[in-house]
Amino acid sequence: MGEILKIGLDLDDVLLATNDAMLKWHNRVYGTSYARKDIVTWELTKVWNCTFDEMLSRIHEFYASPEHDETLAFKGAIEGIETLGEGKEYHIITSRPGEMHGKTMALIQKYFPPLVESVHFTSQVTEEAGRSRKKEHVCLELGIQVFVEDNLDYARNVAGVEIPVLLFDTPWNQTEDLPSNVTRVYSWEEIVEKLI
Ligand SMILES: [Mg+2]
Structure with a gap:
């Protein structure tokens, strides 16, 4: 194995x-x-x-x-995780604040029940003083080998600690200037191809 x-x-x-x-x-x-x-x-x-x-x-x-x-699953995400399947560990690292735990877990459990190993709230989106952690630190603690992200700043930070990032293309992350270990992807199908 x-x-x-x-x-x-x-x-x-x-x-x-x-x-x-x-x-x-x-x-x-x-x-x-x-x-x-x-x-x-x-x-x-x-x-x-x-x-x-x-x-x-x-x-x-x-x-x-x-x-x-009523937020929906991202297009292709449920099928993507299903296709990737077992033999991998999935860790969700979100910048949402910890107080969103209940409502957030309800959505995760609705769409992605069995395969998710752990969920981490860094609170970066609301920047509560002293309570926010950084995604790149959580990634290092967990030993994450590849990270999928849509936010350019977080992608750069995670790439900065030598973890390769797949950056999901969006209108809010356009730039000419991506670090070499950040790869832009356009669909969940492409993410699966890269991770399989
Ligand atoms: Mg995001």
Whole structure:
């Protein structure tokens, strides 16, 4: 038997179609008409044209909304994990805050029940002082060998500790300047090809 590959997975917009759910919620509540292509940065203060505190309050509002609880699995993710199958370890490392544990685990259990080994909340998205961890540190602690991510900053940080990253292509992670151990991918089919 070969060595078990330890795969690290981001949650939002890798396993879950979170951006779609958030757009739907934001457009309903704030009367906007944003589409996926409009989200050209994950600094949502710039997209929503609001202060940092207002952004945090909206993110918490979204977490409490029905749209959040109805978030779908990302296209191809369920089939992708099924195809990759056993003989690998799957660890979810999300920047969501720890207080989202219950609602987040409900979504993970809904779509990805049996194969996930562990789930880690770094709280980086809300930057609670003293409570946030860094994805690259969690990856190192777990011995992650490859990480799938859509956020450019996190991808760079994980690549910076010599862990190869598959960067899921999105409107908010476009750049000419990717580290050599970050590979841009366009679908779950492509992720499976690279990991199998
Ligand atoms: Mg993400």
